[in-house]
Amino acid sequence: MTRQLNAEVFDSCIAVLVGVSLTYSLFAMIPLLSSGAWHDRLKNSLLIVELVELKPPVPPVRKQVEKIQPVVKKIPIPQKKIVVKPQEKLAQPVEEKIVEPVETRKEVQVQEQETVETAGVFESTEPEPEGIPVQEPLPVPVPFFKLTATPRFLHRETPVFPESMKLLGRSASVKVEALIDDTGMVRKVTILKSAGEIFDQAAIEAFLKSTFIPGKVDGNNVAVLYRTHVNFRLK
Incomplete structure (x- = not known):
């Protein structure tokens, strides 16, 4: 609010000064207005002042960029079926019992x-093949x-x-x-x-x-x- 008020006062002062300057110049140049040379000189030396209203700079608008979260697709992993094969039973070997000799004679x-x-x-009950003697x-x-x-x-x-x-x-x-x-x-x-x-x-x-x-x-x-x-x- 204060900044805007100061700008308006500044513009008013400039306008007053410009008006005073123009009024003084016109009164000083009245005797010379009847002269055509002065008219040309005045035309060439005339200062044209344009008033430009200064506007405060507009702050740039920041665009809010939404973060896009990546979509993670879950791929189901097929479960392998574990087939348990039955263990084959191995036949146990028959151990031979060895009796240590009592003596070393050959009898x-x-x-x-x-x-x-x-x-x-x-x-x-099996039939005997032909040409072979039949056993009792x-x-x-x-x-x-x-x-x-x-x-x-x-x-x-x-x-x-x-x-x-x-x-x-x-x-x-x-x-x-x-x-x-x-x-x-x-x-x-x-x-x-x-x-x-x-x-x-x-x-x-x-x-x-x-x-x-x-x-x-x-x-x-x-x-x-x-x-x-x-x-x-x-x-």
Whole structure:
């Protein structure tokens, strides 16, 4: 408000001064107005004054720029399905029990425990191919409780102690099951408790070379299953 008032006073003072100056000049130049030369001189020396109103500067208008926030798009991440494969069960190996030798001599002692037990039918049902002799079917063993006489050794083949196991000083016990027919011949040998392939094979070979007095039912010879242990011991 004060600034505007001062500007108006300043303009008024300038107007008064200009008016006084013009009035004085006119009165001083009246005697010379009749002269044409003065008229030309006055025309050339005339000062033209223009009054210009000073306006206060207008402050620049600042434009408010709105900040544009970037739009973040959320991209869904596909979840992978985890497939759990069942673990395969591994068969546990059968540990062979090794009995330390008692002595280092080369003599072999074979102990056999005679037991007679029943089992299923061992007869083969597969047809034999042409051109090959047909083997006799295995006999059906008689249940133990029906026996009136158990089988006995007629010829007992002594098992051969494996030389490689003898050098290593190892002993073993093999449980076998022999199918004895009504003539006392060993038709089949099965390993029930293994002591290793070498000991097992020695026990099987010994039983296949042995002969028996067959078991009986009311005086009649019958087929039976005979179980025993073959012990390999160093003395």
